[in-house]
Amino acid sequence: MNAVLEVLAVGGLATVQDLGRHGYAHLGVPPSGALDRPSLRLANRLVGNDEGAAAIEILLGGARLRAHTSMWVAVTGAPCGAAMGTPVQLRDGKTLNIGPATEGVATYLAVRGGVDIAPVLGSRSTDLLSGIGALLAAGDHLPIGPQTSYRAMPVDVAPLEPIDSEPILAMRLGPRDDRFTAKALATLTSSTYSVTPVSNRVGLRLEGSPLERRDDTELAPEAMVTGSIQVPPDGQPILFLPDHPTTGGYPVIAVVVDADLRKAGQARPGSTIRFRLAARATATHQ
Amino acid sequence: MNTRPVGEHGLLIELPGIDEVHQLRANLLASHHPGVAEIVAGLRSVLVVVDPARTSVAEFGSFLEDLDVGDVAPPSSRIIDVPVIYDGPDLDEVAKLTDVSADQVVARHQASTYTVAFLGFSAGFAYLLGLDQSLHVPRRTTPRPSVAAGSVAIAGELAAVYPRATPGGWRLLGHTELPVWDLSRDRPALFAPGDTVRFRGVG
Numbered sequence: 001m002n003a004v005l006e007v008l009a010v011g012g013l014a015t016v017q018d019l020g021r022h023g024y025a026h027l028g029v030p031p032s033g034a035l036d037r038p039s040l041r042l043a044n045r046l047v048g049n050d051e052g053a054a055a056i057e058i059l060l061g062g063a064r065l066r067a068h069t070s071m072w073v074a075v076t077g078a079p080c081g082a083a084m085g086t087p088v089q090l091r092d093g094k095t096l097n098i099g100p101a102t103e104g105v106a107t108y109l110a111v112r113g114g115v116d117i118a119p120v121l122g123s124r125s126t127d128l129l130s131g132i133g134a135l136l137a138a139g140d141h142l143p144i145g146p147q148t149s150y151r152a153m154p155v156d157v158a159p160l161e162p163i164d165s166e167p168i169l170a171m172r173l174g175p176r177d178d179r180f181t182a183k184a185l186a187t188l189t190s191s192t193y194s195v196t197p198v199s200n201r202v203g204l205r206l207e208g209s210p211l212e213r214r215d216d217t218e219l220a221p222e223a224m225v226t227g228s229i230q231v232p233p234d235g236q237p238i239l240f241l242p243d244h245p246t247t248g249g250y251p252v253i254a255v256v257v258d259a260d261l262r263k264a265g266q267a268r269p270g271s272t273i274r275f276r277l278a279a280r281a282t283a284t285h286q
Numbered sequence: 287m288n289t290r291p292v293g294e295h296g297l298l299i300e301l302p303g304i305d306e307v308h309q310l311r312a313n314l315l316a317s318h319h320p321g322v323a324e325i326v327a328g329l330r331s332v333l334v335v336v337d338p339a340r341t342s343v344a345e346f347g348s349f350l351e352d353l354d355v356g357d358v359a360p361p362s363s364r365i366i367d368v369p370v371i372y373d374g375p376d377l378d379e380v381a382k383l384t385d386v387s388a389d390q391v392v393a394r395h396q397a398s399t400y401t402v403a404f405l406g407f408s409a410g411f412a413y414l415l416g417l418d419q420s421l422h423v424p425r426r427t428t429p430r431p432s433v434a435a436g437s438v439a440i441a442g443e444l445a446a447v448y449p450r451a452t453p454g455g456w457r458l459l460g461h462t463e464l465p466v467w468d469l470s471r472d473r474p475a476l477f478a479p480g481d482t483v484r485f486r487g488v489g
Contacts, residue, residue: 025326025335027475028405028449120469129452130409131469175290175298198431202453218424218442221413222328223406225296225335232455233427245452247328247406247413249425249441255293 003144004068005056005111007136011100012061013201014136016115019052021123021132025246031226032125032132033242035059035106035201035265039077042158043110046074046087048151053114054124056136058107059201060268062100063136065109067092071144072112072153076160078104078266085158087112104163104266112153113145129202129243165271167263169239169256170278171229176219176251180231184211188229188253188275193237197269201243203230204267210235211253221249227256227264229275239264289347292333295323297343299332299350304403304415307332308479313355321346327404327479329413329444364481368447369488370396370438374458376426380440383423392487394418395438395459400445400483405475410449410467412477417445429455436461438485445485449475460487 007014017040020033034040034057041051056063062080067073067090075082081099082088090096101107117124117133126133136142177185193208211231224230224247228240232250239256241264256264257278267273287310288300301307307327314325314334321341326333336346372392381388400414407413417440425441430453433439437448439456448454449467466476477483 023324025324026405028407028409028411030408127409129450131450131467172291172293175292220329220331220442221406221444222298222331223326223333225293225333227293232429245407246326249455252292255296257294 002116002146003071003111003113005071005115005142005144006066006068007138007140007142008064008066008095009138010058010061010063010136012063013059014063015057015126016054016117016133016136016142017057017125018054018123020125020242021121021127024121025223028246029121029130030127030243030246032123032127034108035241036077036108036262038161038262039106039108040110042085042160043074043076043108044114046076046085046153046155046158047072047110047112048153049110049112049114053110054117055108055110055115056142058098058109059105060101063098064095065098066095071147074110075107076110077106077108078102078163080107085160086156087153103165103268105268106265111144113147116143116145127243163266164263166273167260167267168274168276169260169263171227171254171256171275172278173254174252177253179213179215179219179251180253181212181214184213184253187211188237189277192272192274194272195267195269199269201241203241203244204239204264204273206237206239206273208236211237213251219249219251221247223247224252225255227258227261228252229254229256241265287350289350291343295338295343296333296335297346297350299334301330301332303330307404309357310355313353317353319346319349326406328406329403364478366476366481366483368438368462368464368483368485370460370462370485371489372460372487374438374460376457377459380421380423380457380459384420386420391421391459394421395440395445396485396487402477402479402481402483404479405477408448408450408452410475410477411446412466412475412483414445414483415443417443423457425455426457429453433458434461436463438462
């Protein structure tokens with residue numbers, strides 16, 4: 001009999017996420033996937049899954065779940081009161097309590113075998129804007145994949161990368177930095193931006209010194225990637241996260257580097273972030 | 287072709303117009319470059335995202351310079367009629383901006399025949415070319431955090447139907463009940479590049 005994880009209660013926003021849905025941007029389908037990918041990968045490694053197995057992402061508010069048949073789980077990402085960074089055996093009928101995140105935003109719960117819902121367009125990630133999947137709610141029964149064919153669990157405890165409460169994100173300028181004044185570029189790298197409460201998996205809506213344009217002509221809509229810092233006419237930047245629109249009509253001044261996207265994903269509403277230019281040499285090809 | 291960097295793995299290729307965009311996209315698809323992860327058309331650009339495990343932006347840039355861009359087969363030409371209830375919250379503002387009555391905005395919006403340029407922004411969202419020149423108005427200064435599914439909208443030279451509730455900065459003229467993104471269909475997206483679209487007022 002396959003294992004089932006039952007959702008008893010959800011405090012914040014919880015969804016199923018993996019490493020995302022790639023190759024469908026031309027249909028307008030965003031990549032989706034975990035906000036903090038290194039934490040998802042680690043949780044999967046801890047229980048012997050492939051790094052890209054589907055897991056549960058819980059934002060801010062916590063959750064309570066019950067195991068039907070015994071299963072191994074691991075919790076990573078934003079600290080939440082549960083045992084972090086270690087495989088835990090959840091026996092049949094036992095509940096797991098994940099409290100509200102005490103810092104950061106996204107907590108990951110991986111289960112040995114992976115969350116085994118049907119993939120859509122090549123991924124199990126929930127994408128609310130495209131109507132793929134739904135927010136997890138009390139009463140949901142999540143099927144867990146077979147646990148027999150997986151690898152041994154290699155370690156008992158893994159150190160977790162601390163959550164940076166005032167992160168500095170490295171970015172590459174472009175593609176539309178030439179639409180902004182020199183002062184705007186200086187402002188972006190020297191001032192502090194606060195993360196507003198309307199931020200979500202689509203993007204961080206930031207508030208701070210407005211970024212001034214020198215070219216105000218309408219931009220023909222063009223494609224965007226995760227990490228794009230887009231600037232609407234009011235000058236307040238939006239940093240796009242995995243559920244971002246695939247194209248947009250406001251200029252993108254810079255793009256945050258992959259390695260720092262987890263910091264953006266873990267930035268809490270009300271916290272502040274800063275930007276710096278990425279060293280040009282930290283190359284494209286490793 | 288002028289190119290611009292997009293983060294660590296992307297290259298935005300600027301082009302004169304939608305015909306060149308369709309042509310380059312078709313040529314890139316036909317070339318089957320193994321390191322290309324995404325090819326995403328815009329109105330006057332194509333974004334190529336490379337897989338860093340297989341190639342780099344610099345290597346792809348050299349490949350692009352040597353690419354011989356040739357003719358492509360013309361896109362499909364289905365005709366799709368979209369029934370619209372013209373009750374949008376921005377109808378009066380568009381009328382004011384264009385110096386005509388709201389009824390005239392509605393009449394001009396229906397009078398045009400549109401062509402699907404490309405999909406983007408959100409799943410199934412088709413950018414439609416062909417909007418009456420007198421209705422070209424800028425986007426809102428601050429985008430709405432949520433625009434209702436089925437909203438019929440315009441911005442600049444473009445028209446569109448919002449497939450799902452998403453954030454959006456376009457001007458809303460009305461709404462349609464016709465589903466434009468439906469995962470239960472074989473083709474989830476109603477619109478495909480090259481389709482002809484007409485709007486018809488109902489109710």
